[in-house]
Amino acid sequence: MYLHKEINSIEATPQKAGKGVSMKMLLSPEESPNFxxxxxxxxxxxxxxxxxxxxxxxxxxxxxxALVQIGDETFEAKAGDILLIPASLPHSYKTLGDEAYSFLCLVPNSEDCIVLIK
Known part of the structure; x- marks a missing residue:
């Protein structure tokens, strides 16, 4: 079985955490067996x-x-960069400049628990 979609046909869902964050579910766990x-x-x-x-x-x-923090390190991420964020490692994002920061995010199809750090 295969699947074909147009990214512009997928609605962005505002996210509760942060400011100005939305997410498009491109391939859901129901549509893809592993990720x-x-x-x-x-x-x-x-x-x-x-x-x-x-x-x-x-x-x-x-x-x-964006200024990205992963664990104890903070760096500027930009178009074309690839990031691996290990499980349970704290991370955050803050946009830089006047353009939206957009990224693909692949995650395993397993239960997740998100914990905000104050």
């Missing part, structure tokens, strides 16, 4: 707070720039 594929968009001036997940994340940055 879910999501597209997160953080609008210019937006951020996603420091948090942990109990599953790993593989990310590919599509556009924009």
């Amino acid at each position: 879910a594929m999501r597209n997160f968009i953080i609008e210019a001036g937006g951020h996603m707070p420091l948090h942990t997940n109990i599953i790993e994340h593989e990310q590919y940055v599509l556009s924009g720039r």
Whole structure:
């Protein structure tokens, strides 16, 4: 079985955590046997707070720039960058410049628990 979709036909869902964050579910766990594929968009001036997940994340940055914190390290991520965020490692995003930060995020199809860090 195969699946074909147009990314522009998928509705973005606003996310509760952070500011200016939305997510498009490109391939849901019901559609793909091993991984879910999501597209997160953080609008210019937006951020996603420091948090942990109990599953790993593989990310590919599509556009924009952001100050990304993973564990104790902080760096600028930009279009074309690839990130691996191990399970349970705290991470956050803060956009830089006047362009939205957009990235693909692949995660295993297993239960996740997100914990916001104050």
